[in-house]
Amino acid sequence: MSPTPTHWIVTLVCEDRPGIVHAVSGAIVSAQGNITESQQFSSADSGRFFMRLQVESAVSREVFEAALLPVTERYRMTWQLDVVGRPLRTLVLVSRAAHCLNDLLFRQRAGQLAVDLPLVLGNHPDLGELAAFYGVPFESHPVTTPGQKLAFEDRVLEVVEEHDIELVVLARYMQILSPELCAALTGRIINIHHSFLPGFKGANPYKQAHARGVKLIGATAHFVTSDLDEGPIIEQNVVRVDHSRTPGELVAIGQDEESRTLTQAVKWFAEHRVLLDGARTIIFT
Amino acid sequence: MSPTPTHWIVTLVCEDRPGIVHAVSGAIVSAQGNITESQQFSSADSGRFFMRLQVESAVSREVFEAALLPVTERYRMTWQLDVVGRPLRTLVLVSRAAHCLNDLLFRQRAGQLAVDLPLVLGNHPDLGELAAFYGVPFESHPVTTPGQKLAFEDRVLEVVEEHDIELVVLARYMQILSPELCAALTGRIINIHHSFLPGFKGANPYKQAHARGVKLIGATAHFVTSDLDEGPIIEQNVVRVDHSRTPGELVAIGQDEESRTLTQAVKWFAEHRVLLDGARTIIFT
Amino acid sequence: MSPTPTHWIVTLVCEDRPGIVHAVSGAIVSAQGNITESQQFSSADSGRFFMRLQVESAVSREVFEAALLPVTERYRMTWQLDVVGRPLRTLVLVSRAAHCLNDLLFRQRAGQLAVDLPLVLGNHPDLGELAAFYGVPFESHPVTTPGQKLAFEDRVLEVVEEHDIELVVLARYMQILSPELCAALTGRIINIHHSFLPGFKGANPYKQAHARGVKLIGATAHFVTSDLDEGPIIEQNVVRVDHSRTPGELVAIGQDEESRTLTQAVKWFAEHRVLLDGARTIIFT
Amino acid sequence: MSPTPTHWIVTLVCEDRPGIVHAVSGAIVSAQGNITESQQFSSADSGRFFMRLQVESAVSREVFEAALLPVTERYRMTWQLDVVGRPLRTLVLVSRAAHCLNDLLFRQRAGQLAVDLPLVLGNHPDLGELAAFYGVPFESHPVTTPGQKLAFEDRVLEVVEEHDIELVVLARYMQILSPELCAALTGRIINIHHSFLPGFKGANPYKQAHARGVKLIGATAHFVTSDLDEGPIIEQNVVRVDHSRTPGELVAIGQDEESRTLTQAVKWFAEHRVLLDGARTIIFT
Incomplete structure (x- = not known):
């Protein structure tokens, strides 16, 4: 037999x-x-x-x-x-916005996302309750001084080491990573950010997008390189909006796109469907 | 009665x-x-x-x-x-690319686009045959010297005057309009250009988009202001692409989005559904 | 003042x-x-x-x-x-599938969905923990005999009465409502079900869809009438699939469409944007 | 060398x-x-x-x-x-609607569709002028009696023989093919028809779709089998509509989806990307 x-x-x-x-x-x-x-x-x-x-x-x-x-x-x-199906050891970094973390946790529990989450690490305590509901350990440390930032990043590397982490997900983690951390984890950090056609540089892009009356807003999931928000693109989505949307509503709509785009990127990465070709990704879906 | x-x-x-x-x-x-x-x-x-x-x-x-x-x-x-339904007197400017003009002409004949086209004006003779098939007068004048450009723009204004033109459509017209012409026809010129998430500045954006592996490419129809490609947005569309597309294929895919996006913008304008609120458009669809 | x-x-x-x-x-x-x-x-x-x-x-x-x-x-x-913004008193009925309830609860807490949820009522106990996390009372009663079904529907009407319920949401509630209940709550019950092009009648539509190799699957949110799954349509969405998807994966993909389509329909209803014109809906978005 | x-x-x-x-x-x-x-x-x-x-x-x-x-x-x-790129010998059958034929011809000339079109065959003379513009031979024969239908189908088989035709495209050809013709050309005839969620049986589906207030209408390109409109699906698309659309407008919107869906299916077939697995298609895009 x-x-x-x-x-x-x-x-x-x-x-x-x-x-x-x-x-x-x-x-x-x-x-x-x-x-x-x-x-x-x-x-x-x-x-x-x-x-x-x-x-x-x-x-x-x-x-x-x-x-x-x-x-x-x-x-x-x-x-x-x-x-096939082995859960990827994944560390999630968060700040205060819950939408991306909620989507990751719900899909993980629903069996749609093969990741193991030994820890969610935040620079704010807000999302601890959400993590607890899904039975995922949570830790938060403030990052308001350079020393705290250094300590936070040391903790990240320590967790990566301790749990043999294969992927770090920035689920609306609102701190810029140091070049050292980017270099140490190159090809293993995925970030999500909002996207527009055309792109808007500078502060408050939703306000700029509103001011010019854009008709599509979206999100881009990408690898983090030391050149922030410019790493290789993994996935993108957009949704249609119209002139009646306030900047605040654009933010809410954009968050939905962020959640589903980030979760999709993590899923593909966990299934080894994302390969790097210089500054481009090859996605075998 | x-x-x-x-x-x-x-x-x-x-x-x-x-x-x-x-x-x-x-x-x-x-x-x-x-x-x-x-x-x-x-x-x-x-x-x-x-x-x-x-x-x-x-x-x-x-x-x-x-x-x-x-x-x-x-x-x-x-x-x-x-x-309702009165055809808008429209002047179309073209260069050599046929896709946008073909879509406008086909939909006009099919009764889906209420425009009157007294003339198509090109800086190349290539699209004369296409215009002729649809029975639309066509004229071309080369624009390779500053004097020719001046003469071409004078001819535009002359046609606008003579036919009481209400809308000028840049259907892949590959010349930058002078600030004077933009000013003379403000709120009455619609342009189409390719769009990406995020935007790419500089020459050959399709090549840049390919290099970074973008997953969505699209098109934006907008009013022309003297700040080229930055006028109020009327309509946008995107389509999904993957790593296997060559820069040349991205161009072909982008052209489809350009055609349908431009035709949609012209249709809304002809139906008086596009109103200007500073740098934004109000679209009453 | x-x-x-x-x-x-x-x-x-x-x-x-x-x-x-x-x-x-x-x-x-x-x-x-x-x-x-x-x-x-x-x-x-x-x-x-x-x-x-x-x-x-x-x-x-x-x-x-x-x-x-x-x-x-x-x-x-x-x-x-x-x-504007007054939370609609809403009763949610569920069975065992969590995806629709999770989306409703998350968006309600995130302030994106103006509903008050005095109770979630299920014919299985499975989703009690999820409701509890969001602090929403939960009750379950088995519905395996005609008598239990009658009792369940009586409980529904009692809750509707007691909490002055304005909307009943069938969030993958897998029981057919009696004509009496449909009649008592006409225009106030929203259901979600999967949808295909073309439609498939009979059992296990995902299997049928797979067998014919459909390329789009989706979801339809509609008012419940006594003619099941044939009431006025409120919202529809589709997503692209290909030949490599198993029937099981089609189900998972369909669930995502169900969640977002149902939540959208509830949101529009809560904002009084859904009006009935015979068998059609007028949606003022 | x-x-x-x-x-x-x-x-x-x-x-x-x-x-x-x-x-x-x-x-x-x-x-x-x-x-x-x-x-x-x-x-x-x-x-x-x-x-x-x-x-x-x-x-x-x-x-x-x-x-x-x-x-x-x-x-x-x-x-x-x-x-790669060898033009597929293709026979197009048409009736009176121009939208699908126009799209096929334009893309063929633009170099985006590798087909050879030795003949367009119609049961009405209306589209002769369009074919002539693109330099494609056109023939029409009325099909109003059983004898004429037999003669028309004989002519189809004769053209298939004479030009060694590899694909027959029904570009809104409004006659039902005989089971004999379907059998003779099995796996080599592609048809396009409108599609809805849910599907509507019987006459005038656009009117039925309007009556129930559908929010999405679309098109399905499929192989023709003797079970009309039930052959293996090659490609599907949908577009969003709302309550303000008249049945006539739904038809126009549906035609756009028909054009692009049919052209896409023909393109994939011409590139040998469409393989049959019983009643399903495998599409290698």
Whole structure:
């Protein structure tokens, strides 16, 4: 009797060359795997090749890795092997706005978002009750002085270390991260911010958007780089508004877009569907 | 036997004060009119009141105007009285891209766009054949020297004068208008341009959008002011794209959004549904 | 010193005749009111006239009503006078699915949905904990026998009576209401159900939709009539899906559409923006 | 000096078994090909495996086919080898409505739709002028008697034969095809029709949709089977409408959705992105 097969996710990135798919699929065959989902992309910009596979196989992780090794070495691949549905260890940073955290927690509990949340960390205590309802530990520390900011970021790194955190989500965390923290967690921090067509620079963009009578407002989820709000884009959404909306209503509408856009980005990341190609993301949905 | 009633459009703008609606509806009653559609908006930004009515009435234009006069004078209104469905005298300026002109012409012929097109004016001869198919006169003059540009703009003003043009549509007309022309036709020129979240400044925005991996691209139709691409927004649309799109494909997708967005803006303008509130538009759809 | 004005909502329905707007606006003037928002519609189907006004006025309710009375009597109007933002007394019925209730509760607490929730009533105990988190009383009674169903519906009517309930929301309440209950609460029960293009009759529509490979799935919020799922439509939304979705994933995607569509419908109803014209709704958004 | 490579499309369908991807990619390697795009899907419904590849290779068609042959035979594949961008030989059938034909012709000329149109065939002469403008031959034959219908369908089959037609597009062709014609061209006829949530059976669905106040109307492009309007769905779109729309306006809005939905479906079919899995389509976009 054969053991129940595991559903695996394999992601691979390397320089694009002929024969990669044949080599990879050969390794899958030798791991007695059956490919159930496969996506690939050759970037004309970077000359790199990206692949994501879902594979059914009853072999152990060690055997699977051993089967992949010759290929990943030959093509000098960056690669990852994970189990479908394994909850991603995720740290959420918040301030006072509840909408993004609420959506993440509700979907996690509803089984629609495979994340493990060992801690929600805030610079305000306001969201502690919400976290408690969902049974997620919560901690808050004020960040009003440079020293407190340093301490807060040290605590972030400590939690990342302690819980082996794979993703940090800025769920309307209203502090700018230090370049050091961005660098330490590069490719592992996702932020959400409002977006408009066209973009508005400077303070109070909703007021500017109102002043020019924009007809669409939205949100962008992106990786955080030290160049704030300019990291690689993961997901975007917009919704239609009209002249009768006050700046306050635009904010409320924008928050809905922020929630669903951030949750979508986290979900894709947790499923290893988001790969980086320089300043662009490859999204295998 | 009473004569067949005419369907009228009335638009009114004035300082917001109590009693306006009562005064206006009283004038409509005295013109034996029946209000079939009515929209209004009080701008908290400017303190101005905006109203658009559709009215069935069998009286003549002179009688209708006489009934409105006491009210429009008392409240110092800017106002307009027009007949529903009257084709708006429209001049279209084009360069070489056909997509926006094709959409305008097709919808005009299909009876979905109430415009009269006495002339299409281009700075390239390419679109003459398309205009000819729809039986619309076409003229082209090169604009490669300052003198030619001056002459082209003089020709625009001459056509506006000669045909009593009410709207000038820049259907991918790839020349910047002089401040003088913008000023002469203020509130009567509609332009279309591509839009992104976030916006990209500088040359070749599709290439920039591609480089950052944007997930939504769109178009904005707006009034032209001397501050190019920054006039009051009339309509916006976006469409979803992914990492596999080349910059060239993004251009093609963007063109579809440009066509439908521009045609929509022209349609609303022709139906007197677009009113200006400073830098914002009030759209009574 | 004049008292702070109240923001009022007035809705009016009557047979369409000339002069209504003038008469209504005259009554507003005599109540020292200023119209800040006004929408109207003349139904060609029914010959009826629909109007919704927002009015600023510092007079008392009694004075306002007295000012409206001569007009509402002359035109035999069905009408309502309410205060902007007053929470609507709402009873929510649920079964086991949490997504719609969660969205209603979160938005109510976030101040985006003006409803008062004296009770959530379920035929299963599952959602009691969620209601408790938001501090909303919860009661559950099994409905597995005809007698229990009768008792449940009696309890509904009792709660409606006791709390002067204005709206009953079926937030995925999975029992068919008796014709008697539908009749007793006509125009005051909103239901949500999944929707497809084209529609699928019979059991397990998601499975049917999957089998035919539909590309869009959605949700419809509608008034409940004794003809189940066929009452007047209030709001609809769809979202795109593709061939890779399992029937189970279609269900999850459909639930998101259900939540946001139901909440939107409740919000519009609470703001008196939903009027009935026979089997159609007039939505003044 | 190596010859310029050709860009090929390979589509493959067979029973799902382990090792297919490895076998196919091995054949590509032996044809000196480089996979630039690859999509696959394992259908849990039918147990079948679907694959679409784009491959750069400088070998001749004969060499490429020879390389694929052992694999396609071993797995008993249904397969196709084509060149990217080759125009699909397409016959368009029309009646009197111009919107779908206009969109197809404009996009074909604009280079956005790789189809060859040897003939447009109508049962009315109305669209001859439009076809002529785009330089496409046009023929019309009345279909008002059973004999004429038989003759028309014979002419369709004759044109299919003569021009080796690969796709027949019903661009608002308002005649029901005979079961014989459907059978003769199964999987090669695409139709467009309006769609609603929920669906409406019987005559004049726009009137029914209006009567119930639907908020979304749309269009569905699908393969034609002898069960009219019930074939596998290729693409669907919807657009929002409100209570103020007359049945006539709903028709105009629906036509826009029909045009863009049909053109999209034809484009995907021409690019071999549409594969059939029983009553479902697999769309590799």
